[in-house]
Amino acid sequence: MDVKLFRGIQKLSGRSTLLDVLMILISNRARYIYFFIVLFMLIKKGYGKRLTTEAFISLLISLFMNTTIKLFYYRPRPFIKRKVGILIPSKKDSSFPSKHTLLVFTVSTIILFYERTVGLVMTGLSILTGLSRIWTGHHYPSDILASAVAGSLTSYFVHHFTSQK
Numbered sequence: 001m002d003v004k005l006f007r008g009i010q011k012l013s014g015r016s017t018l019l020d021v022l023m024i025l026i027s028n029r030a031r032y033i034y035f036f037i038v039l040f041m042l043i044k045k046g047y048g049k050r051l052t053t054e055a056f057i058s059l060l061i062s063l064f065m066n067t068t069i070k071l072f073y074y075r076p077r078p079f080i081k082r083k084v085g086i087l088i089p090s091k092k093d094s095s096f097p098s099k100h101t102l103l104v105f106t107v108s109t110i111i112l113f114y115e116r117t118v119g120l121v122m123t124g125l126s127i128l129t130g131l132s133r134i135w136t137g138h139h140y141p142s143d144i145l146a147s148a149v150a151g152s153l154t155s156y157f158v159h160h161f162t163s164q165k
Contacts, residue, residue, distance in 0.1 A: 005141045006078055009134045014085055020135075027132035030125055031100065034107040037122065047114050054162055055110045058155045062106045063099075065150060070094045077138055084137045097147040098139045101130040105151030113159050 013020065038055050042048040075096040078084050104126040112119025130144035 002140050002142045003082075006134060009131070009141070010078075010084060010137060013135050013137065023132040023135040026125075026128050027100065027136050027138075030129045030132075031104060033125065034104060034122065037111065037118065038107060041111070041114065041118075050162070051110060051114045054113075054155070054158050055107050057162070058106045058110055058151075058158045059103060061154050061158065062102050062151055065154070066097055066099050066102055069097055075140075075143070078140060079137050090136075090138045095139050096143045097150060098130065098133050098143045099147075100133055101126070101139075101144050101147035102151040104129045105148045106155050109152040109155035110159060113155075 013023070038052055042052040070093060073096060074094045077090060077092065077095040079090070080092060105123075108119060108122035108126045111122050126148065130139075130148060133139040133144060134141055
């Protein structure tokens with residue numbers, strides 16, 4: 001199922017220069033939008049410092065999880081195992097988990113707790129980021145789904161436990 005879904009999405013890649021450029025842009029640069037949104041919210045009165053602190057803690061935990069998983073589990077990226085056209089160069093490290101997806105869902109979930117509208121927009125961008133990682137040939141859908149769930153759960157627990165004080 002994972003490979004079928006991957007191939008279905010990958011078949012769309014390379015057909016439209018505009019879509020390919022958009023997916024490459026999202027894959028490579030969307031994460032910087034999260035930085036600026038969090039920075040903007042830090043300046044905002046009220047919850048900015050809490051949001052930034054929670055985002056920072058969640059990101060550290062997510063990066064630690066990502067590094068730990070990659071130390072003990074290796075899943076070849078799709079372009080290593082199969083004949084897949086990739087749109088941008090990639091490392092040949094483990095496909096699982098997707099660090100890009102993990103981090104953007106981590107931040108968008110924290111933002112969602114404080115600014116519902118902005119959080120929903122950022123979650124949509126997170127979904128596009130995950131899709132772009134499949135589109136460019138770097139990850140399987142299960143890598144993206146697991147990373148999205150892990151990032152969101154990490155932020156949920158950090159928010160829950162830091163808000164209890």
